[in-house]
Amino acid sequence: MENKPMKTDNLKKWDKTLASCIRCGYCFEHCPLSKYTNWESDNPRAKIIMAHGLLSGELEPSTYIAEKLFSCFFCKRCEAACSSGVELTQIFLDVRRDLLEAGFDVPGTTSITNDNCAACLICVKECPHEARSILNNVVVTDSVKCQSCGRCVEVCPAKAAHLGLDYGTSKNELNIEVSDYLKNNKNSKAIIFACNWSYFPDLQSSIIETSDNKNYKIIVNMCGGRLEKVTLLEPFLHNAQGVLVACCPDGDCEHNGSEAAKSNVLYIKNLLQSINMDPELIKLVQIKHGDKTGFQAEIDIFMEKILGNK
Amino acid sequence: MGQIDLLKLETIVGKNNVKADPADLYIYGSDSSVHTAMPWAVVRPENTEHVQGIVKYANSNKIPIITRGGGSGMCGQAVPVNGGIILDMKQMNRILEINMPDVYCRVEPGVVDDDLNMALKPYGVFFPPTPASSRIATIGGEIGNNASGVRSVKYGATRDAVLGMKVVMANGEVADFGAFTRVEASGYQMHKLIIGSEGTLGIVVEATLKFVPIPEFRCLGIANFDSIKDAGKAIGEIMASGANPSMLELVDSIAIKAVNKTMDLGLAEVDAALLYEADGMVVEAVDYEINKMQRICKKHNGKDLKASYDAAERAKIFMGRKKLFPALSKYDENLASTSLADDMAVPYSKMADMAAKIHEVAKKNDIVMTAYGHCGSGCMHTKILMDTNRKDQWASAKKAITEIYEYVRSVNGTTSAEHGIGISKAESFKIEKANSLDTLIKIKQALDPNNILNPGKMMQAAEDWVTATDLRYSIKS
Numbered sequence: 155m156e157n158k159p160m161k162t163d164n165l166k167k168w169d170k171t172l173a174s175c176i177r178c179g180y181c182f183e184h185c186p187l188s189k190y191t192n193w194e195s196d197n198p199r200a201k202i203i204m205a206h207g208l209l210s211g212e213l214e215p216s217t218y219i220a221e222k223l224f225s226c227f228f229c230k231r232c233e234a235a236c237s238s239g240v241e242l243t244q245i246f247l248d249v250r251r252d253l254l255e256a257g258f259d260v261p262g263t264t265s266i267t268n269d270n271c272a273a274c275l276i277c278v279k280e281c282p283h284e285a286r287s288i289l290n291n292v293v294v295t296d297s298v299k300c301q302s303c304g305r306c307v308e309v310c311p312a313k314a315a316h317l318g319l320d321y322g323t324s325k326n327e328l329n330i331e332v333s334d335y336l337k338n339n340k341n342s343k344a345i346i347f348a349c350n351w352s353y354f355p356d357l358q359s360s361i362i363e364t365s366d367n368k369n370y371k372i373i374v375n376m377c378g379g380r381l382e383k384v385t386l387l388e389p390f391l392h393n394a395q396g397v398l399v400a401c402c403p404d405g406d407c408e409h410n411g412s413e414a415a416k417s418n419v420l421y422i423k424n425l426l427q428s429i430n431m432d433p434e435l436i437k438l439v440q441i442k443h444g445d446k447t448g449f450q451a452e453i454d455i456f457m458e459k460i461l462g463n464k
Numbered sequence: 465m466g467q468i469d470l471l472k473l474e475t476i477v478g479k480n481n482v483k484a485d486p487a488d489l490y491i492y493g494s495d496s497s498v499h500t501a502m503p504w505a506v507v508r509p510e511n512t513e514h515v516q517g518i519v520k521y522a523n524s525n526k527i528p529i530i531t532r533g534g535g536s537g538m539c540g541q542a543v544p545v546n547g548g549i550i551l552d553m554k555q556m557n558r559i560l561e562i563n564m565p566d567v568y569c570r571v572e573p574g575v576v577d578d579d580l581n582m583a584l585k586p587y588g589v590f591f592p593p594t595p596a597s598s599r600i601a602t603i604g605g606e607i608g609n610n611a612s613g614v615r616s617v618k619y620g621a622t623r624d625a626v627l628g629m630k631v632v633m634a635n636g637e638v639a640d641f642g643a644f645t646r647v648e649a650s651g652y653q654m655h656k657l658i659i660g661s662e663g664t665l666g667i668v669v670e671a672t673l674k675f676v677p678i679p680e681f682r683c684l685g686i687a688n689f690d691s692i693k694d695a696g697k698a699i700g701e702i703m704a705s706g707a708n709p710s711m712l713e714l715v716d717s718i719a720i721k722a723v724n725k726t727m728d729l730g731l732a733e734v735d736a737a738l739l740y741e742a743d744g745m746v747v748e749a750v751d752y753e754i755n756k757m758q759r760i761c762k763k764h765n766g767k768d769l770k771a772s773y774d775a776a777e778r779a780k781i782f783m784g785r786k787k788l789f790p791a792l793s794k795y796d797e798n799l800a801s802t803s804l805a806d807d808m809a810v811p812y813s814k815m816a817d818m819a820a821k822i823h824e825v826a827k828k829n830d831i832v833m834t835a836y837g838h839c840g841s842g843c844m845h846t847k848i849l850m851d852t853n854r855k856d857q858w859a860s861a862k863k864a865i866t867e868i869y870e871y872v873r874s875v876n877g878t879t880s881a882e883h884g885i886g887i888s889k890a891e892s893f894k895i896e897k898a899n900s901l902d903t904l905i906k907i908k909q910a911l912d913p914n915n916i917l918n919p920g921k922m923m924q925a926a927e928d929w930v931t932a933t934d935l936r937y938s939i940k941s
Contacts, residue, residue, distance in 0.1 A: 169853075170797055170800070173852045176789070176793065177494065177535075178536060179496060179597070179600045183578075193488075194492060194535060203490065204490070204491065206936070207487075213490055237789040238794075239790045239793060240793075357579040358578070358579060359576045359579060360574070360579035360580065360583075361557055361558045362562075
């Protein structure tokens with residue numbers, strides 16, 4: 155589609171709200187995109203600034219801007235942290251609508267379907283956001299509705315669905331992060347997978363190089379349900395003694411991720427048992443949103459157990 | 465865009481650490497203040513050598529460098545008034561050493577305050593300045609600004625917590641200032657000068673910080689007052705009595721009404737409330753402090769007194785203060801909450817008069833202002849609520865601010881207690897420091913002869929903050 159001048163029919167209703175954002179920056183502490191790139195341009199505040207620029211005409215729309223605004227995992231941590239109560243993700247969606255209208259159709263973090271698609275429509279049925287549909291025998295994604303939850307990626311039997319930009323959340327990147335950490339930290343004993351909707355008690359934006367009191371690494375992914383079986387196995391291939399998987403309590407996950415996480419952890423437990431390893435070396439815990447203390451307690455209990463096993 | 469060699473920058477820090485798309489420049493052109501201006505490039509150094517390389521290039525070519533941390537500054541300190549290079553320090557984010565025997569830690573400037581405290585927690589200690597923005601504020605930014613927070617009444621500001629630092633000077637050379645020891649006698653205490661210099665004298669690439677034990681006990685109390693003048697008297701007497709509060713906060717009637725209006729917390733709608741906290745390792749000592757503060761509040765007609773050690777109960781007592789920011793933002797959909805004239809300090813005896821002055825000036829100029837703050841350290845916070853789209857409201861805000869600062873100076877107060885000077889407070893700062901400005905200017909000239917380090921701030925800022933830069937709002941006539 156050819157680009158045309160951008161109208162702001164959807165965005166203009168947010169004019170006062172954009173002014174009410176005090177730009178405090180509290181929104182980006184837990185933003186997974188922001189933490190992954192560590193660039194201001196990828197954080198929620200930057201999206202609000204770009205929205206203001208587009209509305210005021212101070213910024214010309216561009217593919218670069220569209221890529222930023224079509225990138226969001228909708229964990230809504232930004233909204234929970236906002237000191238001004240700004241409905242950030244609603245604003246992002248209205249900018250997307252206006253950008254699409256102007257011809258800026260880029261995937262960002264939304265789902266893409268490749269040529270392997272057999273149009274079985276499983277993803278269409280499973281999408282919790284009604285973002286997948288079939289058009290001229292091809293499965294397409296509504297990039298306003300898509301919340302990059304990854305359910306389509308998980309259920310596609312042909313591996314034909316993937317996210318345009320994954321910001322470190324893909325299987326390959328997670329596996330590399332796990333293996334790099336365990337290779338470089340020989341005394342480490344465990345990997346803790348945390349869901350971005352749960353809570354993770356750890357440094358958010360800084361690095362501590364040497365730590366004599368910690369022997370695990372917390373790796374935050376977008377959802378416990380999106381951790382594939384090979385990723386759950388990866389730590390054991392690098393001599394980890396345990397894997398803890400955190401996901402949301404039953405009924406809290408918007409995309410059935412807790413069920414998928416339970417199923418995958420059970421699979422690995424059975425696998426460990428089949429090769430005469432202790433199935434308790436992998437454990438799933440369900441953490442209430444924001445329960446930082448509870449999560450740390452679960453980590454401490456798990457570490458005590460696996461260290462006791464040794 | 466000014467003359468800048470992007471390839472040269474990429475050679476120094478790597479292609480992945482340079483940005484110059486118009487969207488990036490627009491984003492990095494603003495912080496948490498009302499100001500905005502476009503830089504020419506954004507550079508993200510990963511180590512001291514990168515910083516030195518960029519500074520040497522900039523100094524040779526007389527290109528401004530604006531050092532930036534979490535971008536939470538409220539006076540435009542990180543806004544590139546004259547263009548130039550934004551140096552985003554967040555990639556220099558390593559906690560280098562936690563040295564318990566010698567009671568210090570070493571960090572890079574991009575380390576986030578809360579992250580440092582998370583790392584220190586297993587050792588039972590914390591880095592005390594703790595500004596409200598600690599979840600995103602970096603140590604470098606806190607040093608640039610001499611940040612402080614609700615507990616500074618007991619634990620001091622950043623300047624009290626820094627032992628030494630490694631600084632890249634304007635010529636690109638590295639200098640070590642301060643010491644690893646608790647005391648250092650004669651000689652210019654250059655690290656103390658760098659703290660609060662807003663990136664105008666050098667670029668901090670490493671800091672050595674003190675920490676203190678996390679208290680075992682913490683007790684928070686509240687007292688309501690029908691007259692803010694009585695609350696003011698209680699503040700003065702508490703501080704003069706030798707009490708050692710770890711927090712002493714004032715909230716005025718407008719703030720209470722705003723919280724009730726938007727959050728339905730059911731707070732008693734009194735003229736003012738005082739929150740007082742004590743902490744320590746011995747419960748009897750904390751009790752002593754709390755009882756003393758309660759007695760003083762009662763003496764000055766404080767009512768509804770209660771205090772608690774329980775964390776949940778303390779959170780409930782503090783809720784009204786904590787919800788103030790979102791409450792002000794939602795107070796009226798046509799009014800935005802702006803960070804202007806928001807952190808003056810006055811003597812204890814003038815806290816109540818300061819609040820009254822703020823209310824009087826706001827009413828006269830058709831804007832809404834609250835008065836609240838860390839009265840234990842003499843800091844009075846305000847927020848100006850106004851229709852930021854209306855040009856006349858900016859003129860009103862300017863008039864109100866001028867009048868407020870005239871009052872602050874007349875009672876021996878100071879322009880900024882916590883948030884710094886930057887652009888928006890420079891006018892009052894220059895009047896307040898009139899007979900020392902010449903010295904400040906000479907120091908700047910001596911250390912940065914080409915004026916590349918964050919030019920256009922503090923004593924160099926334009927006279928009129930409203931026109932010093934574009935404002936980040938859609939202002940219509």
